[in-house]
Every structure is written in structure tokens, then in C-alpha cells.
Amino acid sequence: MNRQVNGVQTDRLNWMAEQVAQMGTTSIKVYLGTGDYYDFNNDGRSFPQLLPYTLKQLVTTLQDAETGAHPYDKLFKDPRFETYFLSAYSFGGAQNNWVDGYDCQEYLTEREEIRELGEYLLGNPAYEGKTFILTNWEGDCAFIETPVLRSRWNDFRNYIQAKSDGVRLARASGLINGDFQPGKARLYSAMEYKLTYAIVPGASSYTPYRNDGARVRCGTPGNDNYRCLVDTVAPFVNVDYYSYSAYESTNILYPTLDFASCENPESDLKKELRDNLSFSLCVIKSVRGNIEAKNFIIGEYNWGVEGIGGDEPSFLNQMFRAIEDADGFPLSYTFFYQALCISNIGQLFTASNNKVRTPTGRIFVPWKSLGGIITTSPAVASWERDRLDVFVRGIDSYLYHNFSTDGGRTWAGWGGDYESPISSDPAAISPEKGRIDLFVRGPNDDLLYKRYTSAGWSNWISLGGVISSGPAVASWEPNRLDVFARGSDLYLYHNFSTDSGLSWAGWGGDYESAVTSDPAAVSWGVGRIDLFARGPNNDLLHKSYSSAGWSNYESLGGKLSSGPSVTSQGPDRLDVFIRGLNEGLWQNTYDGSAWGGWQLRAGRFAQKPAAISRAPGKIDVFARGIDNTAWHRWYDQNSSVPDSWLP
Numbered sequence: 124m125n126r127q128v129n130g131v132q133t134d135r136l137n138w139m140a141e142q143v144a145q146m147g148t149t150s151i152k153v154y155l156g157t158g159d160y161y162d163f164n165n166d167g168r169s170f171p172q173l174l175p176y177t178l179k180q181l182v183t184t185l186q187d188a189e190t191g192a193h194p195y196d197k198l199f200k201d202p203r204f205e206t207y208f209l210s211a212y213s214f215g216g217a218q219n220n221w222v223d224g225y226d227c228q229e230y231l232t233e234r235e236e237i238r239e240l241g242e243y244l245l246g247n248p249a250y251e252g253k254t255f256i257l258t259n260w261e262g263d264c265a266f267i268e269t270p271v272l273r274s275r276w277n278d279f280r281n282y283i284q285a286k287s288d289g290v291r292l293a294r295a296s297g298l299i300n301g302d303f304q305p306g307k308a309r310l311y312s313a314m315e316y317k318l319t320y321a322i323v324p325g326a327s328s329y330t331p332y333r334n335d336g337a338r339v340r341c342g343t344p345g346n347d348n349y350r351c352l353v354d355t356v357a358p359f360v361n362v363d364y365y366s367y368s369a370y371e372s373t374n375i376l377y378p379t380l381d382f383a384s385c386e387n388p389e390s391d392l393k394k395e396l397r398d399n400l401s402f403s404l405c406v407i408k409s410v411r412g413n414i415e416a417k418n419f420i421i422g423e424y425n426w427g428v429e430g431i432g433g434d435e436p437s438f439l440n441q442m443f444r445a446i447e448d449a450d451g452f453p454l455s456y457t458f459f460y461q462a463l464c465i466s467n468i469g470q471l472f473t474a475s476n477n478k479v480r481t482p483t484g485r486i487f488v489p490w491k492s493l494g495g496i497i498t499t500s501p502a503v504a505s506w507e508r509d510r511l512d513v514f515v516r517g518i519d520s521y522l523y524h525n526f527s528t529d530g531g532r533t534w535a536g537w538g539g540d541y542e543s544p545i546s547s548d549p550a551a552i553s554p555e556k557g558r559i560d561l562f563v564r565g566p567n568d569d570l571l572y573k574r575y576t577s578a579g580w581s582n583w584i585s586l587g588g589v590i591s592s593g594p595a596v597a598s599w600e601p602n603r604l605d606v607f608a609r610g611s612d613l614y615l616y617h618n619f620s621t622d623s624g625l626s627w628a629g630w631g632g633d634y635e636s637a638v639t640s641d642p643a644a645v646s647w648g649v650g651r652i653d654l655f656a657r658g659p660n661n662d663l664l665h666k667s668y669s670s671a672g673w674s675n676y677e678s679l680g681g682k683l684s685s686g687p688s689v690t691s692q693g694p695d696r697l698d699v700f701i702r703g704l705n706e707g708l709w710q711n712t713y714d715g716s717a718w719g720g721w722q723l724r725a726g727r728f729a730q731k732p733a734a735i736s737r738a739p740g741k742i743d744v745f746a747r748g749i750d751n752t753a754w755h756r757w758y759d760q761n762s763s764v765p766d767s768w769l770p
Contacts, residue, residue, distance in 0.1 A: 136194040140201065149205040153198070154260075155181065156212030176214035178240040199250050206254040208313075208366075208422075211286070213237065222265070225278035233285035234292070241293025241310050250308040257290055258313035259283065261368045261423070262352045276355045283360045287312040290363075315366035315422045316357055319399040321349035342406060353403050358410030365414075366422035367403060372396045396421075493525055493745075493753040495537050499548040499593070500641075500685070500730040501745040501753055502561075505737035506553035513733075513745055514551050514561065515753055520544035522563065531743060531755055543571065543583050548593035548641055548686075548731070555601040560624060562594040562606055570594055570608060574624055586618060588630050592641040592686075595654075599646035607644050607654060613637040615656065636664060636676050640686030641731065643699070647691035655687045655699060663687055663701060663711075679711060681721055685731035688744075692736045700732045700744060708732055708746065728754075 140151060155178060182195035199207065213236040220229055237257060244255050262279065290312040320338045342354030357365060372395045400419055408414045499516040506512075509530040517523045522540040527533060547564035554560065559575040570586040592609035599605075604620045615633045620626060640657035647653070652668040663679040685702035692698065695715030703709045706728055712719045732746040740760040748754045 134190075134192070134194045134197075137197050137201075140198050140204075149203070150208065151198070151204050151206075152208035152210065155195075155209045156214075177236050178211060178213055179236075179243045181214070182240070183243070196249075199244075199247075199253060205252070206256065208256045208258060210260045211237065211240070211257045212259070221278040221282040222275060224275075225281045230281055230285045233282065234289040237286050237289025238292045241290050242296055245293060245296065245308050245310055247308070252308070254309040254311070256311045256313050256364065257286060258315050258364075258366055258422075259286070260315055261317045261370075262315060262356070263317035266352070276350070279352075280356045280359055283314050283356065283362070287314075287360060287362045291361075311363040313364035313366045313420065313422075314352075314357060314360055314362045315368055316352040316403075317368045317370060318351040319353055319402050321351055340402060354406050357403075358407045364418055364420050365403065365407065366420045367400060368423035369396060369399070369421055370423055372399050491531070491755050492748070493534055493537075493755055495523065495525075495753055496751050497523070497747050497753055498751070500747055501733045502549040502551040503733045503735045503743065503745050504551040504553040504559050505735050505743075506556045506558065508738045508741075510553075511735070511737065511743060512551065512553070512559055513753065513755075514549040515747070516545055516547075516549070520546070522549060522561075525753075530737070531757060540580075545571070547590075550594040550596045550606075552596045552598050552604070554598040554604070554623075558601075560596065560598075560604060562596055564590050564593060564608070568611075570606065570618070572606075572624060586627055588616060588618070590616070592638075595642040595644040597644040597646040597652050599649050599651060605644065605646070605652055607642045609638055609640075609642065609656075613639070615642055615654070633673070635666075638664065640683070643687045643689045645689045645691045645697065647696065648694050653689065653691075653697055655689050657683045657686055657701075663699065679718060681709065681711070685728075688732045688734045690734040690736045690742060692739050692742070698734060698736070698742055700734050702728050702731050702746075706749070708744070 136153065140153075182199075183193065185195060186193060198204070213233050215232045215236050220233075241255075241257070244250060244253075262283070265279075290310055294310050318341055321341045321343070339349050341349060341351035343349040372392065400416070404414065404416060404419065493513065495515065496518050497515040498518055498520070502514045504512045504514075509528055511527045511531055513525045515523050517537075517539065519539075521543075522545055523537045524540065525537050526535050544566050545563040546566055546568070550562040552560050557577055561573050561575070563571050565571040565583070565585065567585075568589050568591070570588050570590055571583045572586050573581045573583050575581075586606070588608065589611050590608040591611050591613070594606055594608045596607075597605045602621055602623050604624055606618045607615055610616045610632065614636075615638055616630045617633065618630050619628050621628075637659055638656035639659060639661070642654060642656040644652060644654050650668075650670055653665065654667065655663060655665050658664040658676070658678065660678075661683050663681045663683060664676045665679055666674045666676045668674075679699070681701055682704045683701045684704050684706070688700045690698050695713070697713040699711045699713075701709050701711075708728060709721045711721050728746040729749050729751065730747045732744050734742055734744045736742050742758040743755065744757070745753060745755050
């Protein structure tokens with residue numbers, strides 16, 4: 124992993140970017156600047172000894188000592204990344220040249236070097252469609268450690284403005300009537316700050332807590348010691364984004380939380396994060412006026428988890444749930460400092476606009492593409508441990524089928540069913556070995572049904588109805604089939620068979636609540652059905668059937684942009700998957716007593732997922748990607764691979 128040429132590490136940037144890409148992220152944040160600050164970005168030597176002194180020359184001249192390739196250019200061309208946050212510090216201006224004052228020449232030097240870099244990024248046709256955001260890193264740090272610099276607020280303000288003006292000037296060449304030209308990249312500026320509570324004067328360490336236990340917000344009137352970047356600099360610089368390094372929200376709050384016993388610490392984290400972001404917005408908006416929540420970014424968000432007794436997964440999940448929805452604070456991007464320390468390489472900044480990340484180096488391996496060009500969400504069935512059958516609609520509106528007999532490692536290839544066009548996602552189930560029951564909405568909005576047995580595929584038959592969604596199907600024993608679909612009135616309807624689909628009871632309605640998606644259904648035992656759908660508020664609704672009859676709907680929260688999918692690994696075990704508002708895959712698990720809460724899984728998708736458990740402890744998930752192909756990954760709780768989600 125640590126490649127060296129003549130004792131020198133080469134292209135650390137792309138080696139570590141590969142680890143980031145494997146998390147499914149579409150964004151990355153890297154250091155770009157002078158010296159060997161975060162020297163994983165170079166070949167182990169100081170930049171001034173290696174390169175000419177401009178940022179443009181850094182990204183165009185730095186070469187891999189072994190291959191001669193240009194690491195930054197390779198990274199910027201990587202099709203897996205869409206957004207690049209560059210912590211950019213100029214060579215000519217230097218990152219601390221404002222500490223002794225900031226004159227006009229220093230301003231011009233900084234502005235022009237940033238402009239030159241920006242024009243290169245915008246003008247390179249190989250970077251078409253990419254987004255570059257240039258920023259500093261945790262600006263408050265300079266003032267925390269050196270109180271004498273508190274007299275330099277205005278100098279730092281001019282320094283940040285020089286960067287932003289450089290971006291603005293570069294961007295002017297890439298705009299037409301205020302919009303980015305087709306074929307161009309996008310370029311934005313950002314300023315990163317760290318504090319919303321001021322450091323207590325005279326404190327021996329970083330703390331906002333006074334002796335009376337109170338915290339004082341930055342900008343508190345009557346005390347210049349309580350000034351920070353958020354109140355003194357941020358409102359007076361013209362940048363596109365404000366990047367909040369949420370170290371304070373996690374680390375300063377930490378002493379007040381008991382992660383071993385606190386029932387829902389993520390709710391406290393969420394409140395702290397929401398309060399700090401809301402304060403920031405209020406302070407900056409009071410001066411600038413036109414700033415909204417969408418102009419804020421989380422620039423760093425994690426904690427040295429070794430300090431919480433080694434309960435890393437639990438803590439990280441709490442953090443993820445807290446940051447996903449800071450009580451309605453709509454973040455455009457979410458980044459945080461990736462503590463991915465490999466040997467002595469250093470630390471890597473990583474980020475994702477679909478909020479997929481793992482700060483401690485745990486890797487989500489990429490999804491595997493099954494190819495094809497599909498126009499619906501997939502359906503999946505499994506009649507034995509290593510058998511998977513996947514169904515989709517193609518661009519010609521007919522049904523296509525692919526299958527695997529080795530657990531998804533190899534696939535037979537797509538084959539078409541040209542008997543009838545279909546108008547919805549399919550639904551499939553295998554009640555017993557060698558059998559598949561398949562359901563779709565037909566071209567006349569009725570429900571079509573066919574099945575596969577040892578005799579081959581039957582023809583489509585109509586089960587009638589007038590449906591406005593794809594169907595869902597469950598089976599609690601080989602002869603039992605329960606089918607659900609949304610009617611034209613937006614309520615769910617139910618039909619069932621007790622003789623393996625030879626005859627059907629007829630449609631009956633459920634008028635408790637309208638639904639806004641395809642339903643999902645599963646049975647984990649005889650006489651049991653669990654039913655899910657997206658509700659009118661885009662939350663997940665759930666009800667169940669047992670010997671006592673149907674329960675009422677309960678809301679499981681979430682913010683769905685698709686219908687759900689559900690599977691069961693065994694009695695009293697449910698795993699529900701949805702597509703969130705960020706196009707990411709989310710999972711919620713019921714363990715027999717309670718729901719565990721929503722957890723983000725890697726990937727971005729165009730429609731709802733499909734899930735199946737082909738054996739206890741195994742889950743396979745399929746989805747239509749944003750490239751309109753079918754994608755697959757699986758989970759194995761017995762795997763030795765960290766996080767257990769495999770390609």
C-alpha cells in the first residue's frame with residue numbers, strides 16, 4: 124500500500140482517494156498548498172523544493188515519481204467524484220502572511236494566484252461537470268492559540284476576501300448571464316470557521332466553559348475577548364458558502380453526554396448542531412441579509428472515538444443520525460475530517476454530498492453493476508441460499524430477467540419477456556424451491572401475474588383491479604400469496620390466494636390512510652404480514668397483520684423519495700430500505716422489540732431499492748443507479764470484512 128520509489132512515497136493523494144471512493148462518496152476534500160503541510164498530498168518532499176510557486180503549477184506540475192502521472196489531474200478527472208473541496212493556501216501569499224498586517228500587494232498576490240488556479244479549473248475541458256469549492260481550514264485556530272493576533276481581525280477578513288475575489292474573477296470567464304457555461308466546471312468560494320462559543324480568556328486549554336459552567340456566544344456585547352470569526356469576519360466577507368467545522372458541536376458537548384448509558388445521545392448532538400448552525404445563520408444574516416441555510420456546509424464532524432471506550436460503531440451511527448437532519452437545517456454539502464491514518468501517511472479530508480462516510484477507515488466497498496438499461500426499480504426473489512433472480516423493466520417497456528446461482532458473484536445475463544409490456548416496478552417472490560411468482564401492473568392498469576415452476580413460465584393472467592402503483596407480494600407458506608397495490612383513489616388494496624395462485628379471493632380496500640408510493644410487504648412467520656408504504660408526509664408508514672387482524676398504521680419517520688423495500692432474516696426481524704431525499708440508501712432494522720433508527724448506506728440511486736434475505740444474516744440489495752443500470756451489493760453479518768457490506 125505504501126508505494127515508494129528510491130525511498131520516497133508516491134502519489135499518496137490518489138491512493139487515499141481510492142479508499143474514499145470505495146465508500147460510495149461523490150465528493151472529496153483535500154489540502155492544496157505550500158510546504159509539506161499534510162504531506163500525504165505530495166511525494167514526501169517540501170513543495171518549495173519541488174515546484175514553482177503557484178497553485179496552478181502545483182496541480183499541473185507535480186508528478187508521480189514512478190509513473191510520471193500528475194496526481195491532482197488524475198484525481199480531478201476521476202469520474203466517481205463530482206465535488207472537490209480544496210483547502211487552498213497560495214504559495215505567493217502564504218497561509219499566515221496576514222499576521223503582521225495585510226497590505227494591497229499581499230491582497231493582489233493572493234487574489235491573482237487563486238484567480239489563475241480557478242481559470243485553469245474552469246477552462247480544462249477534462250473537468251466538465253465538476254464542482255470546485257476553494258476554502259481555508261478552521262480559521263479560528265490561528266486566533267485560539269495566539270491571542271495577540273486578535274488585533275488582526277480585519278487583516279484576516281481581507282485575506283479571506285482576496286481568496287473569494289480570486290474565485291469571483293476566475294468565474295467571470297465561465298459565466299453567461301450569471302449561469303455557468305455549458306462544458307465548464309463550476310467554481311465557488313467558502314470560508315471555514317470553528318467557533319460559535321468563545322474561548323474563555325485565560326483558559327489553559329480549548330474550552331468555552333466559564334467557572335460558573337456557562338458558555339458565552341461569540342460576539343457577546345461588552346467583551347472583546349468573546350469575539351470569533353463567525354461574528355467578526357464571516358458577516359463581512361462575500362463568499363458563496365460558510366463551512367462550519369463542527370468540532371465544537373461534538374467535542375465540547377462530549378463531556379456532558381454519557382454514551383454508555385444515554386438512550387438517544389444523537390438527539391443531543393442534533394440539538395447542539397442545529398443551535399450552532401442557527402446561531403451562525405442569524406449572526407451572518409443580520410449583516411448580509413441574503414444568506415440562507417443552503418449557504419452552510421459542515422466542514423468537519425467527528426471525534427477521536429478512542430475516548431469513548433472503543434464503542435466506535437455506536438457513536439458514529441449517533442453522529443450520522445444527528446447530522447443527517449439537523450432538525451430541518453437544509454445543508455447543501457456535508458463534509459468532515461476523515462481520520463484515515465494509514466501507517467505514517469497522515470490524515471485525509473473526505474466528504475460526501477450524499478452523506479456517505481466512515482471516519483475511522485472502515486470501507487464500504489462499491490456496488491457491483493449488473494449492466495443493462497432499466498426503467499424501473501428491480502424486484503428480487505431467492506429460492507435457496509445462493510440463488511438470486513432479478514427482474515426489471517427495460518427501455519422497451521418489457522420485462523427482463525437475470526439470475527445468479529453463486530450468491531451474486533456471477534450472473535447469467537439479461538433475457539427478455541416479450542409477452543406483454545408492463546407499466547410498473549415488478550414484484551417477485553419464491554414461496555418454495557424452484558418456484559417464482561411474479562406480479563406487475565399491466566398496460567391497462569390491471570394486475571398481471573405469472574409464475575415459474577419446473578414446467579417453465581406460465582403466461583400472464585390478469586387479476587383485475589385498477590391500480591396506480593407497482594405491486595408488493597408476501598407469502599407465509601408455499602400455498603399462500605398476499606398481493607398489495609395502490610388503487611386509483613391512493614388507498615391500498617389487497618388480494619390473496621390460498622392455492623398457489625390458481626384462484627384469488629378478490630380485491631379489498633384499506634382506507635385508513637392514503638399512500639404515495641408502491642407498497643412493500645414481507646412475512647416472517649405463518650399468519651404474519653408486515654406492510655410498508657410512503658405516507659402523505661413522505662414518512663414511512665407500517666402496519667402488520669396477525670391473528671388479531673390488522674394493526675393501525677404507525678409512522679417510522681424518515682424522509683422518503685421513493686417507496687420502501689423490506690426483507691426478513693427470521694422471526695421478529697425486519698430490515699427496511701428506502702431512498703432518502705439525498706438519493707442515498709437508508710436502512711432501518713427491527714430486532715423483535717424496537718426499531719434501531721435510520722442508518723445511511725453507500726450509493727446514489729434513481730428509484731427505490733429491492734432487498735432479499737436468502738439466508739440468516741445475509742441481505743442482498745438491488746437498485747437502479749443514477750446511470751440507469753442495475754446495481755447490487757450484499758451484507759453478511761458473519762463476514763470478516765469491516766462493516767460487512769460487500770460488492
